[in-house]
Structures are given as C-alpha cells and as structure tokens.
Amino acid sequence: MIAESGHYALVLALGLALIQSFVPLIGARLRDAALMNVARSAALAQLLFVGASFVALVTLHVASDFSVANVYENSHSMKPLIYKITGVWGNHEGSMLLWVSILALFGGLVAAFGSNLPLSLRAHVLAVQAWVASAFYLFILITSNPFLRITNPPIEGRDLNPVLQDIGLAVHPPMLYLGYVGFSISFSFAIAALIEGRIDAAWARWVRPWTLMAWIFLTLGIAMGSYWAYYELGWGGWWFWDPVENASLMPWLAGTALLHTALVMEKRNALKVWTILLSILTFSLSLLGTFLVRSGVLTSVHAFASDPTRGVFILLILCIFIGGSLSLYVARASSLKQGGLFAPISREGALVLNNLFLTTACATVLVGTLYPLGLEVLTGEKISVGAPFFNLTFGPLFVPLLIAVPFGPMLAWKRGDLLGAAQRLLAAGIVALLALALVWAWARGGSALAAPAIALATFVILGSVTDLVERAGLFRVPFATAAQRARGLPRSAWGTAFAHAGLGIALIGIVCETTWNSEYIGTMKPDDVARVAGYELKLGGLFQRQGPNFREMIAQFDVSRDGEALSVMTPSKRSFTTRGSSTTEAALLTRGASQLYISLGDVTAEGAIAVRIYHKPLVLLIWWGPVLMAFGGVLSLSDRRLRVGAPKPARAQQRLQPAE
Amino acid sequence: MTRKQRRMTIIGGSLAVLALAAALVLNALRDSIVFFSTPTMVAEKHVQPGKRFRLGGLVQPGSLQRGDNLAVTFEVADGSAKLPVAYKGILPDLFREGQGVVAEGALDANGVFKADNVLAKHDETYMPKDVADALKKQGHWKDDYGAKPAATTAQGNPQGAVR
Numbered sequence: 001m002i003a004e005s006g007h008y009a010l011v012l013a014l015g016l017a018l019i020q021s022f023v024p025l026i027g028a029r030l031r032d033a034a035l036m037n038v039a040r041s042a043a044l045a046q047l048l049f050v051g052a053s054f055v056a057l058v059t060l061h062v063a064s065d066f067s068v069a070n071v072y073e074n075s076h077s078m079k080p081l082i083y084k085i086t087g088v089w090g091n092h093e094g095s096m097l098l099w100v101s102i103l104a105l106f107g108g109l110v111a112a113f114g115s116n117l118p119l120s121l122r123a124h125v126l127a128v129q130a131w132v133a134s135a136f137y138l139f140i141l142i143t144s145n146p147f148l149r150i151t152n153p154p155i156e157g158r159d160l161n162p163v164l165q166d167i168g169l170a171v172h173p174p175m176l177y178l179g180y181v182g183f184s185i186s187f188s189f190a191i192a193a194l195i196e197g198r199i200d201a202a203w204a205r206w207v208r209p210w211t212l213m214a215w216i217f218l219t220l221g222i223a224m225g226s227y228w229a230y231y232e233l234g235w236g237g238w239w240f241w242d243p244v245e246n247a248s249l250m251p252w253l254a255g256t257a258l259l260h261t262a263l264v265m266e267k268r269n270a271l272k273v274w275t276i277l278l279s280i281l282t283f284s285l286s287l288l289g290t291f292l293v294r295s296g297v298l299t300s301v302h303a304f305a306s307d308p309t310r311g312v313f314i315l316l317i318l319c320i321f322i323g324g325s326l327s328l329y330v331a332r333a334s335s336l337k338q339g340g341l342f343a344p345i346s347r348e349g350a351l352v353l354n355n356l357f358l359t360t361a362c363a364t365v366l367v368g369t370l371y372p373l374g375l376e377v378l379t380g381e382k383i384s385v386g387a388p389f390f391n392l393t394f395g396p397l398f399v400p401l402l403i404a405v406p407f408g409p410m411l412a413w414k415r416g417d418l419l420g421a422a423q424r425l426l427a428a429g430i431v432a433l434l435a436l437a438l439v440w441a442w443a444r445g446g447s448a449l450a451a452p453a454i455a456l457a458t459f460v461i462l463g464s465v466t467d468l469v470e471r472a473g474l475f476r477v478p479f480a481t482a483a484q485r486a487r488g489l490p491r492s493a494w495g496t497a498f499a500h501a502g503l504g505i506a507l508i509g510i511v512c513e514t515t516w517n518s519e520y521i522g523t524m525k526p527d528d529v530a531r532v533a534g535y536e537l538k539l540g541g542l543f544q545r546q547g548p549n550f551r552e553m554i555a556q557f558d559v560s561r562d563g564e565a566l567s568v569m570t571p572s573k574r575s576f577t578t579r580g581s582s583t584t585e586a587a588l589l590t591r592g593a594s595q596l597y598i599s600l601g602d603v604t605a606e607g608a609i610a611v612r613i614y615h616k617p618l619v620l621l622i623w624w625g626p627v628l629m630a631f632g633g634v635l636s637l638s639d640r641r642l643r644v645g646a647p648k649p650a651r652a653q654q655r656l657q658p659a660e
Numbered sequence: 661m662t663r664k665q666r667r668m669t670i671i672g673g674s675l676a677v678l679a680l681a682a683a684l685v686l687n688a689l690r691d692s693i694v695f696f697s698t699p700t701m702v703a704e705k706h707v708q709p710g711k712r713f714r715l716g717g718l719v720q721p722g723s724l725q726r727g728d729n730l731a732v733t734f735e736v737a738d739g740s741a742k743l744p745v746a747y748k749g750i751l752p753d754l755f756r757e758g759q760g761v762v763a764e765g766a767l768d769a770n771g772v773f774k775a776d777n778v779l780a781k782h783d784e785t786y787m788p789k790d791v792a793d794a795l796k797k798q799g800h801w802k803d804d805y806g807a808k809p810a811a812t813t814a815q816g817n818p819q820g821a822v823r
Contacts, residue, residue, distance in 0.1 A: 234753075344669045356674055360681045367685050371693075381695065384714055388692035393684040397677075521749055522729055573753075582753045601730070601750030610730055610750050 003068050006056025007147040010097075013049040013104070014137035016042050020107075020130035024123035036119050039126035040111045046133065047108035054088075054101045057146055061088050067153035070094060070146040076159035076578055078549040086169040087160040092294065092310075093146035095173060099290070100136045102174075102181045106210075107133065110185060117206065124192030125185075132184055135317045143310045159549065159578035168228030175221030176248060180286040182214025183255055186262075187283035190276045191325055194332040204266035204275065209637060211262060211279075215255045216633040222248050223626035234584035234599040236614045238513070238622060241390045246369040247289030253362035254282040257355045264348050268413060270340040271352070273333045278355070280329060284322040285362070291318050292369070346416040350408035357401035364393040402456050402507070405500050406463020409493075410470070424470055428462035446515035453511045460504030464497040495636030499629045506625025509593070512618035519615070523608040533615035535596060536560050537569070542609065550574040552585070555600055555609060559589060571598040571611075593620040694764065699741035702767070709767045715743065715775070721757045736761060736773070747775040 020042035027035025057070070061084050066072040074091045075084060089098040107129040114122050140146070189207045193199040225248070230238040239245060258278040264271045291314045342348035368385045375381055406428060410421035436455035443450060469475070471493060472486035518533045529538045540556035552574040559566045571587035586599040594617045601610025696714045697707065707713060715736055723735035730749055734757075735742045745763055755761065755778065763775035 235750075341663060341666070344666060344673075349670075352670060353673070356677050360677050364681055364685055368688075371689065383693045383695050385689075385693050389688045392688035392692060393681070396684055397681060584753060599750075604726065612750055 002056050002059055003065070003147040003149060006053045006060070007145065009049045009053040009056065010137065010141060010147075013046050013053065014134060014141065016046040016049065017130045017134040017137055020046065021127055021134055024127045028120045028123050033119060036123035039123045039130075043104075043107040043111035043126050043129070046130075047104040050101045050104040054097055057094060057097060058085060058088050061085065064157065066155070066157050067149055068146075069148045069150050072150060072154055072157045074160050075157040076549055077156060079160065079165070080548055082167070082170065083160060083165045087164070089173050090160050090164040090169050093140070093144045096136070096140050096144055096294070097146055098174065099177055099181060100133060100140065102177045103129070103133050103136065103184060106182060106185050120196065121192055121203075124195055125188045128188035128191045129184060132188075132321065135320070139310075139313050139317065143313050156578070159576060162550070162574065162576045162579060162581055162583040163232060166228065166232055168224065168232065172221060172225045172228055175217050175224055177221075179214050179218025179221050179255075180248075180251060180289065182210065182217060183251060183279075183283045183286050185210040185214070186258060186279040187325070190279035191328065193276060193336075194328050197332060197335045199272050199276070199336050201266050201269045204262050207279070208259070208262045208266060211255065211258055212633055212637050215252075215259055216630045216637070218248070218252050218255060219626050219630045219633070222252060223623045227623050231586050231588060232583070234586050235612065236517075236519075236586075236597050236599070236616065238619075241368070241385075241387050243369045244289075244293050246365050247292045250362050250365055250369075251282055251285040251289060253358050253365070254278060254285050257358040257362075258282050260351045260354050264351050268340040268342065268348055270342060270348060272336050274355070276333065276336070277329060278359075280325045284325070287318050287321060291315060340414075342413070343415045345411065345418050347408065347411045347413045349416065350404060350411050353404055354401065354408065357397055357404075361394055361397040361401070364397065365390065368393065399456065402460055402503065405460050405503065406466065409464075409467045409496055409500075425463055425466060428459055428466050431462055432456070432459035443516070450511050450515040454508060457504040457507035457511070460507070461501045464500040464504070468493070468497050491639040492636040495632040495634075495639070497632070498635060499632030502625045502628030502632060504625075505621050505628060509618050509621025509623075509625060513616050513622060516617045517614060520613040521611070523604055523610050525606075525608045530611070530613055532596070532613050533617075534561055535566075535615065537596075537598070537613060539609075539611075540568075542603075545572075547574065549578065550576045553600075553603075555598075555611070557587070557598060559596065569596065569598055571600050573600045590620065593618045593624070595619050698738040699736055699743040700738050702743055703741045707767060709769050712764070712766045714762055714764050715745065715773055716760070716762045717743075719755070719757045719759055719761050724757055736763065743773055744771075745773045745775050747778055749778075751778055
C-alpha cells in the first residue's frame with residue numbers, strides 16, 4: 001500500500017505542478033491576484049505531496065519491503081539502519097526523487113517566504129519553477145519509477161553497492177543537490193525577469209541570498225564528495241577530474257561568478273544582462289550535470305546502472321530548457337535597460353575580471369569534459385582527457401584570478417585607485433615573497449611551481465586579512481577603537497575575507513599534498529616495519545571480524561615516531577557476501593593538518609599483505625579551505641542587509657493596509 | 661573615458677582572456693589527451709614505444725603472475741590479439757582474471773605494456789564501456805560477460821551487458 005500511495009502522491013504532485021505552471025501565468029496576464037496566488041498554494045501543496053512520496057520510499061527501504069523492485073535491488077535486511085535510509089538516494093530512481101523533492105522544497109520556500117515579492121514576480125518565478133518540476137516528475141513517472149512492484153517478491157535484497165555504504169552517502173548527495181537545484185531559483189527569477197521585461201536592483205537583492213545559499217551547499221557538497229573519494233576509494237586521490245566531478249565543478253564556477261555579478265547589480269544596478277545570462281547558464285550547467293550523471297553516457301563511480309531511454313529523456317529536458325531559456329534571452333535581453341557606468345579600474349571592473357576568468361575556466365572544464373564525447377560521436381575514436389589537460393588549462397587561468405582576488409575588495413565602486421590598493425597590499429606582497437624564498441630554500445624535491453604557488457596562496461590569505469585590517473584601521477587608531485570598528489564592520493565584509501582566505505588555504509593544501517606527498521607501497525608480514533616521512537609503522541597482525549552484512553580483515557599497525565608510540569591504525573578490507581564484492585577501508589591518522597593514510601591490497605600466498613602507506617602533508621587544508629569559504633558565505637547570508645527578501649516596510653504601515 | 665571606450669576596454673580584455681584560454685586548450689588537447697586501444701588496435705597501428713595510451717580488454721585467464729614486491733604481469737586479450745602487461749603496485753579490488761580491465765601506460769622497447777595505472781570495473785555488473793564497445797565491434801562479445809551470477813539474473817537488469 002505504501003508504494004502505491006507514494007506513487008499516487010507523485011502523480012498528484014505532477015498535477016499540482018502543471019496547475020502551477022499555467023494558472024499563475026494566466027493570472028499575471030489578466031492581472032488577477034487570485035489566480036496569481038494559486039502559485040503559492042500549489043507550490044506548498046506540491047512540496048507536501050512530493051515530501052509524502054519521498055517519505056513513502058524511505059519507509060519502504062527501512063521496512064525492507066523487497067516486493068518493491070527499487071528496495072530489492074538496493075537494500076538488504078541486514079544492512080544497518082542508516083544505510084537503509086541513505087540507500088534511498090544511492091540509486092538512480094531514488095536520487096531523482098530526492099532531486100525533485102529538493103526542487104519542490106525550494107519552490108515551497110519561495111512560496112512561504114516570498115510574501116514581500118511583487119505578486120506578479122512571485123507568480124512568474126513559481127510558474128517557471130513548476131515547469132522544471134513537471135519535466136522531472138514526468139521523467140520519474142515514465143522512465144524511472146521507484147515504486148514498481150515485483151510480482152514474485154524475493155526473500156532477500158541484493159544489497160547496496162558496498163562503496164556507497166558509508167556515512168558520506170548521507171551527506172554528499174543531499175548537499176550537492178541542495179546546491180545544484182538551489183540554482184533553479186536564480187534561473188526562475190531570471191526567466192521571470194525576461195518574461196516581465198523588468199529587472200532592477202531589488203531583483204538582485206532577492207536573488208542573491210538564494211544564490212548564496214545554493215552556493216554554500218554546493219561548496220560543502222563538492223568538498224564532502226572529494227573527502228569521501230579520498231578515504232573511500234583507497235588510493236589517496238581527492239580529485240580525479242572525472243567527468244562527473246567536473247559536472248559539479250562547472251555549476252560551482254558559474255555560480256561563484258553569479259554571486260559576484262549579482263553584487264554589482266545590487267549595488268550599482270549594472271551588468272543586468274550578464275547577470276541574467278549567468279543565472280541561466282548556471283542552472284543549465286546543473287541540468288547538464290544531471291544529464292551527464294544520469295544518462296549513462298559517461299561511466300564513472302557515480303553512474304548507477306542506467307538505461308538509454310532515460311538519457312534521451314533527460315537530453316530532451318536539457319534541450320528544451322537550455323534552448324528555450326537562451327532563445328527567450330536573445331529575444332528579450334535587449335529590452336532590459338542599461339545600468340550604471342564604471343571605469344575599467346573599479347570594484348565593478350574587478351568583479352567583471354573575476355567573472356571573465358571564472359567563466360573562461362568553466363568553459364575549459366566544459367571543453368575537457370565534452371570533447372571525448374564529441375570526438376567519439378564524430379570519429380569513433382576513443383580518448384580520455386585527464387588531469388594533465390586540466391592542469392594545463394584550468395591552472396594557468398586561475399593564477400591571474402588569484403592575483404586579482406585581494407585587489408577586488410580594496411577598489412572603490414565606480415572608479416578605483418589601483419596604485420593605492422597596491423600600496424595597501426605591499427605588506428602582504430612582501431610576506432608572500434618571503435614565503436617564496438623560504439619554501440625555495442627549505443623544500444627538498446618537488447615541482448618548481450610549488451614555491452610560487454604557495455607565495456600566491458599566502459598573498460591571497462594576507463590580502464583578505466589586510467582588507468579587514470584596513471577597514472578596521474588597526475595600527476592607525478588605538479587598538480580598542482579598531483576592535484570596535486571591526487565588530488561594526490558589515491558581516492558581508494567578514495564573509496568576503498573568510499571566503500577569499502579559504503581559497504588561499506585550499507591552494508596551500510593542494511600544493512603541499514601534490515608536491516611533498518610521500519608514499520610506501522610494498523608487501524608486509526606481521527612485525528615488519530615501514531618507514532614513511534619519519535613515522536614508523538609496524539604491522540602488528542591481521543584479524544578477521546564479522547560485520548552486520550560483511551566480513552572484514554583488519555590489519556593493525558602500531559604507529560610511532562622517534563621511538564615514541566603514537567597510535568594504532570586499523571585499515572581493513574571488507575567483503576560483502578551478497579554482492580560478492582569487496583571494499584578497502586583506509587585508516588587515517590590526523591596529525592595537525594597532515595594525515596597518515598594506510599590502505600590494504602591483497603594477501604599473498606606467503607601470508608604477507610600488500611599495503612599502501614601515504615604521508616600527506618597539510619592535506620586537510622584542501623577541505624578546510626572550502627569549509628571556510630562556506631562559513632564566509634553563511635556570514636554574508638546573515639548580514640542584515642541581505643537577509644532573505646528585501647527590506648520590509650515599517651510594521652505599523654503594513655497593519656494599516658486592508659487585507660488583500 | 662567615454663562610454664564607448666570603456667566598453668571597448670572590457671570587450672578587448674574579454675577577447676584577450678578568451679584567446680589565452682583557447683590557446684591553452686588547443687595546446688593541452690595536442691599534448692595531454694590519451695587514446696584508447698585494444699590489443700588488436702595496438703597490433704594494427706604499430707603504436708610507438710613510449711606513447712601513452714589506455715589499453716582495454718579482458719584479463720586472459722591463467723595469465724596473472726605475481727612477482728616480488730608487488731610486481732604483477734598479466735595479459736590483456738580482446739579475442740583476436742593479446743598483449744603482455746607489466747604493473748607494479750596494488751591491483752584494484754575488483755581485478756579478476758577473465759574480467760574487463762583498462763590500463764594506462766605505454767609500450768616499452770620489448771613490446772610489453774608498462775602500466776602505471778590499472779582500473780577495473782566498479783561492481784560485478786559493470787564492464788568498462790570502452791571495452792564492451794570494442795569487443796562488440798570485433799564480434800567477440802559474449803552475453804555472459806556482463807551478466808550477473810546466475811541466482812539474480814532473473815530480475816537483474818541487463819545493463820552490464822548492454823552498455
């Protein structure tokens with residue numbers, strides 16, 4: 001019954017989405033407030049029904065109802081509860097249901113908190129949101145229904161792919177989807193603005209918090225996914241330039257650009273047309289990502305078993321939405337009025353530069369991701385584009401961007417003083433050069449690019465600190481005054497500083513990890529000792545253990561440094577009986593921001609075991625950076641001026657208004 | 661500056677960055693992409709030693725030999741040709757004889773493929789797409805390559821074999 005109810009709720013949600021797609025538009029044409037208000041209740045009801053449908057699927061998974069094909073294929077009665085729940089989106093059908101649920105959630109949020117939006121704008125936004133939702137409801141109902149029954153229910157399920165049986169699955173996909181799908185809001189606002197032919201600074205003030213929210217989730221989602229891959233896949237890599245990772249990086253790059261350009265639009269009412277285009281592109285890239293992952297045109301860790309009809313369906317959705325929105329853009333963009341003027345050297349100019357480099361970098365990632373597909377279709381030749389390509393294209397484009405980062409916040413709006421900014425950044429520059437010299441003198445081995453890269457990262461971090469110091473007037477006024485001024489700075493200024501510093505911190509992590517990573521690969525017998533980066537790791541022994549739905553072999557390593565015992569590390573190899581497959585559970589030992597990493601290979605005939613031991617210096621900075629960026633985003637979001645929605649008219653005035 | 665001059669500055673800057681990006685992309689596409697080959701294609705095309713490519717096929721049953729200190733050798737076959745592969749390191753969890761594999765590396769002077777990276781399928785139903793396509797093209801595809809263990813074939817979806 002639960003499966004049928006879930007299915008029925010989804011069909012009802014589709015019905016509601018269709019109503020929400022058209023009725024508000026008709027209302028807007030006729031200037032009928034009642035019809036326009038249908039959007040609000042339809043969006044909320046839609047959220048309710050999709051939510052019910054999602055809860056139904058979760059219930060089925062938790063209850064291990066193997067008469068439902070989706071549960072049978074991805075669950076097992078012995079699986080721990082947490083993986084029964086997360087397994088809901090560890091497969092194609094369930095993850096699409098999560099996708100539409102989050103889409104409905106965002107629609108519901110706009111409906112619930114958008115009471116201060118102009119009525120017709122809200123009606124248009126929610127209608128566009130419903131177009132996207134309808135397309136995806138149809139997709140789920142026609143090609144990937146998670147509620148299908150099996151006529152002869154089996155007794156036991158086939159279990160979830162062991163690689164996915166990890167806490168990472170609980171966090172990574174929902175975060176990523178909150179980011180991906182969150183950009184649908186800025187897309188809907190952009191389309192609504194094009195339909196209405198009206199866009200102003202207030203529009204940007206509404207769009208920016210939503211974009212910022214989506215961006216925060218996407219940042220955390222990508223970082224989380226990267227850390228998950230790092231500890232789960234067992235060979236210590238944290239970014240593979242895998243097409244699916246690129247699919248999440250592209251919306252992030254475009255979204256970051258959008259975040260910055262929306263700032264220009266809000267503050268200076270300029271760059272309107274470009275902001276609209278970026279909103280469309282960002283969500284289009286999210287859709288493209290969904291297509292790449294869900295259609296099966298690419299094989300990767302992320303591609304669940306897929307089926308060609310789904311690919312065609314999503315491609316169709318992709319073409320309609322991207323093609324449709326870009327055509328609308330071409331037709332209507334010229335009707336939007338040009339905004340404020342600014343000199344090339346100004347805050348606006350710096351933000352344009354930021355956008356230029358971010359979108360160009362995004363374009364190179366797009367080329368690298370789609371080129372193999374295109375070449376295969378055209379010539380049948382199979383190639384792979386890997387890390388070397390992206391290092392040669394993406395890397396060089398990020399260098400000028402990073403150099404420009406500290407200058408941006410120092411320039412004034414309209415007309416900036418580049419020389420003055422450079423003077424204020426002199427200290428940061430000198431320290432960066434010192435860092436360069438130090439790294440050069442101390443570093444043994446590794447790429448010659450490491451030292452300049454670290455100097456660049458130092459410059460970015462200190463540049464963001466300098467901005468705060470300058471604004472607070474530290475060293476110029478008495479400390480107490482400066483501290484008070486610092487407290488009084490807008491939270492968005494702090495947010496900017498944190499986010500920019502996060503960029504530099506992540507860069508230091510990346511450079512250190514790739515340059516001074518040391519590793520030991522070999523076979524070890526009990527009581528053998530491996531030496532890596534000054535640590536001694538003694539293999540204590542091998543043990544067997546029975547888990548809930550797997551057996552595991554644990555190797556115990558006693559870690560010591562200079563004769564002093566530090567810790568015990570227990571990497572393991574799990575074999576899952578139901579799927580007949582195994583996973584490697586790496587063991588991590590964190591020392592400051594550095595980590596020791598052990599993963600196991602096969603046991604040889606003589607009872608020795610193959611091991612891979614890495615020492616990864618400052619590797620954690622790679623993820624602390626994005627966390628700091630996201631924290632900066634949260635600070636900025638909590639800024640009074642930017643809290644969701646525009647400034648409200650005074651309460652008293654509102655009360656005097658007659659009820660609508 | 662007039663409005664027009666300002667606009668020209670921005671457009672000029674954009675074009676410069678785009679040109680830079682295009683140059684970087686073209687340069688990288690020339691040097692850093694890796695082609696995919698099967699043993700048959702390697703034999704036909706006389707691939708130069710030292711040129712990196714991805715080799716895909718099935719691990720020849722009975723060919724896997726483990727040497728000292730994690731050195732392994734095995735043969736990759738595609739039905740009509742075989743190529744010896746040497747690798748040093750830990751093989752992926754799902755590496756099995758008779759199953760699909762993709763190895764990245766280059767031929768040495770003796771015609772042995774020195775792999776520095778070996779990728780195996782991700783789960784028991786997955787055959788690397790490149791390998792499956794190549795085998796199908798040569799008519800060596802057998803339906804059971806991608807099939808699941810007998811017990812679950814009834815309801816299992818046959819995607820492993822189709823893709």
